[in-house]
Amino acid sequence: MTARIDLDAVDRTLIRRLQEDGRTSYTDLGREVGLSAPAVRTRVQRLMESGVLQIAAVTDPLALGLPVMALLGIKVDRNPREITDALGHIDSVIYLVATAGSFDLFAEVVCRTMDELSAVINDRIRTIPGVRGVESFPYFGIHVHRFTWDVPE
Secondary structure, eight states, rough: OOOOOOOOOHHHHHHHHHHHOOOOOHHHHHHTTTTHHHHHHHHHHHHHHHTSSSOOOOTTTTTTTTEEEEEEEEEESHHHHHHHHHHTOOEEEEEEEEEOSSOOOEEEEEEEHHHHHHHIIIIIISSSTTTEEEEEOOOOOOOOOOOOOOOOO
């Protein structure tokens, strides 16, 4: 769970800049916010340790040979939390959320082929005790994929 920390204007600027380019140097960030590179490093580490900020490489599934992508709506007949652990161990599942409405969970998956997607759905997910239904929404293209949402005041 992410710890709630108070962000000041400098923290928000650092986060916004790192969203744009996670490889920006502490020196360049320091020039922008009026701090030394070590002071920026300390702030960025605090943001990372609190769980507010994470710096990661964003990959393109198509470039990695994973052209088959889908959102799976999953219905369960028990507490969804009991099923999320099993789903989280499936390598093809790259994003998993609990929700409300006609589905209990949504899982985003990436696969090499349609046969692999079929196997993930039928052999891996449908066989998890408590899963009562899976509906697949295959992607025909990715039109927006943002990692730069606003940082609240």
